[in-house]
Amino acid sequence: MSDKFTMFENRLMKVEKHLRKTARRQGITCFRLYDRDLPEFPLIIELYEDKVYVAEYQSDHKLDDDAYDAWLEESQQVIAKVLNVPRGDLYLRTRQRKQNRQSQYEKLDFSKEELIVQEDGLKFKVNLSDYLDSGLFLDHRITRHMVREEAKDKKVLNLFCYTGSFSVYAAAGGAASVTSIDLSKTYLAWAEENMRLNGLLDPDKHQYIHADVLQHLDELKTNTYDLVVLDPPTFSNSKRMKDFLDIQRDHVELVNKVLMTMKKDGVLYFSNNLRRFELDEPAIHASSIKNITAQTVPFDFQGKLLRHCFRIIK
Known part of the structure; x- marks a missing residue:
């Protein structure tokens, strides 16, 4: 094994020992283990109970095809060895650094390697083979818990809901109703399935709306919701969206429109993944x-989380 792979193995052993110990203490079975710690290995490695998810970020590795394939194969061998998992339990995805919202909806594979995992006593379906993301954003673990703690008897709105993990937490927290809106029918069906897994599928209380959030906000009633989750993409030029979204440029209009749908003293959790994002507070x-970015960073994302999170009261 070359020096760089020995270095990778040593790094992985060190973080695995430290993070698994913390995860065990907190009762967490799904967490991020490695996040591009070494520039020679631009990988993200996440554990989903006994399965391993590896996402490779494209980089200028300057390797020809054969050398790259050899690098990728040896990297996977090291990961499987350190984590003591069969290669069949390691799932690799290759992605580019910049993705628009549409690319998340495009299938990469059709092997449908799905499993049910637990988080905070709740069940979620994850897919480690077919999409760019697993279906459960691990960095919002603490934020989801906050929503659950606040949701009792509240009318909740989850915008850009993805697979509905926030919706599940809100419903589990005793929300009076949860409305989940997303542009993808695939993810809305996934959100319903997550609710069903937790015995929370109640059509009289919870609804799922297939819509362009930017357009549908104008159709929602004002002064209606007590608790809202807004986690939009950084940029989106999806063909199915009427407007092009740039979160830095458009966040004031978007947040103010959301606030219009909320009751006085309602709470909005607003987050985004733009590294250099600056909230224009006077305009909100x-x-x-x-x-609340700092207090919503989980142990496995310390020092590596690029997203922002705000708690906004109308």
Whole structure:
């Protein structure tokens, strides 16, 4: 084994020992293990109970095809060895650094390697083979718990809901109703399935709306919701969206439109993944804005999380 792979193996052994210990103490079975720690190995490695998900970020590795294939194969061998898992339990995805919202919806594979995992006493379906993301964003683990703690008897709105993990937490917290909106029928069906897995599928209380959020906001009633989750893409030029979304440029209009749908003193959790994002606080029509990014960073994302999170009260 070359020096660089020995270095990779040593790094992986070190973080695995440390993070698994913390995860065990907190009762967490799905967590991020490695996040491009070494520039020679631009990988993200996540554990989903006994399965391993590896996402490779494209980089200028300057390797020809044969050398690249050999690098990728040896990297997987090291990961399987350190984590003591069969190669069949390791799932590899290759992705580019910049993705638009549409690319998340495009299938990469049709092997449909799905499993049910647990988080905070709740069940979620994840797919480690077919899409760019597993279906459960691990970095929002703490934020989801916050929503659950606040949801009792509240009317909840989950915008850009993806696979509905926030919706499940809200419903589990005793929300009076949960409305989940997304542009993807695939993800809305997934959100319903997650609700069903937890015995929370109640059509009289919870609904799923297939719509362009930017357009549908104008159709929602004002002064309706007590608790809203807004986690939009950084950029989106999906053909199915009427407008092009740039979260830095458009966040004031978007957040203020969301606030219009909320009751006085309602709570909005707003997050995004733009590294250099700056919230234009004076332009937001809110009574209180608190940056809660630091307190929503899980142990496995310390020092590596690029997203922002705000708790905004109307």
